[in-house]
Amino acid sequence: MCGIAGIIHRDGAADLGAEMTKMLQSMKHRGPDSTGFALYGPKDDLVVIRFVLAEPNEGGFGLDERLEKNRAEVESRLAKIGADVATMNSETGYAFRATVRYSGELKPLADYLEDVPGCEVLSLGNSLEIIKDLGDADTVGDQYRLPGFTGTHGIGHVRMATESDVDLASAHPYWAYPFADVAVVHNGQLTNYHQWRRRLERAGHRLQSECDSEIIAVYLAQKMSSGMSLETAMKESLDDLDGVFTYLCVTGDQLGVAKDEMAAKPLVLFESDDLVAVATEEIAIRALVEREVETRDPYEREVLVWQV
């Protein structure tokens, strides 16, 4: 099933962490297994890296020592590749947030870090931060202290595991490796997943998961990296991607939604002068806007993009 949600503030930054947590918690019934956020804070010259060194439920002898050793290895590799670490912290012991001064290519940076045992880069960019973990939105929000996270736009996802494990690799959102500041959440199924996976892998991309949603993120980012606008890339995806889907894509300054030609997956949209909110169910919008509001369901093959 799963539930997706997104917000974009047109009038400046707000407490995005608290807002997204409320929206996602209200859709817990659509997926209590894991919850994820892609939040855009103030744009910085520093590169923000969110990465994990182990699965949340991973155990075993010497885990703490292993995590510490691997964290030190990450820091060492950052130094070797020319990324000067400004901050490095962790709320959980296995998930980390680092900010670095780095002006090189992101792909070698991500690849070098992920060569560290257990390391998975969740996001890279100047303002994107992907936070995802097991449990509902309140649990993950508390764990990562998301209320108070100030930003302009973001997306989120609650997951009911149906075809893959309850783990971080299968949790949304997906960062569009190796492109900065692009993330996607998706509700649906792509039936030409393997075809697109092969195409993207042949083009040199590696995929972190077995999940079809990640394909959408990399597909869009690849098109945008060649100069295409987000809106055009999303429109082309309606012909290229087969299946039933509704997805949200965010970049450093945009939020987009797309619905497949059957309009088989739900999405409700609220738009005002200063705020746009979208969600699988209206109950999530009501969690954010505590009054009766005018909302609508986008139609089949509808693509909408908003700018910060």
Place this chain on the structure above:
Amino acid sequence: MAGVGTKSGVEYDARGLVEPDATVGDVAEIDGDKAQFDATDLTTRQINMLLKRLVYEQGIDDVTIVNPGSKHSLAVGILKRCKITFEGSPGWFACGIIDGPEVQINGRVGWSCGENMMSGVVTVERGAGSLTGAAIRGGDLVIKGDVGARTGIDQKGGLILVMGSVGINTGFMMQRGAQIICGDAGHGLGDSMYDGKIYVGGTVASLGVDCVLGEWDDSDTEYVNRKFAVHNLGTPPELQKFVCGKQLHNYDALEPSERKLVL
């Protein structure tokens, strides 16, 4: 399975799928045969429990629910003539399987409003999501805004009247009853319909399989005018009628043994 408390005060099981607390106090304000209650702090189950208690046990025949908060599955399975008003949006699956009530929704509805409705009237002042009036068997479902995809899928009777536009596959496998769409209709209108009538005022993106333009007659004019008058909707727009072409295999007169020979 033990319930798990959350910040919102609602309790869920470990999968987040049920609300174990189905008790609700006497929070309604009752004035003669009318009642009103605020649903802000109530769960879906509590709202429905209270509504049924008022209608079935306390003899109230006019209930207003304030702040329904899009909580889903509200006013489902009410099998008695009464009036129910929602001041706000009741969310998904509102007024399913009802038989008799007159429901006024001063807001919008999500997916599947009036699903399997048997009789009565549901009037929605704004728009509606997909699958509106799915498998409706009787009664009138009036939506004053736009509606999503698959409106009246598997419709078996009654009327779905939409003042705005509808999405893809409206009237899919419709079997009986009528739809009046004042605005535009998306692709695949009336696909694989068995019977019934679909009136459309705007443009039709495309007709579905075996849906054809029908011949307008006086009974159509009488029906449309009567329904607009009953629901105080003013003058109807100019409409076209679409019906089943009855060319699909299920309309041939062949016996199974004869069909085998044909195939």
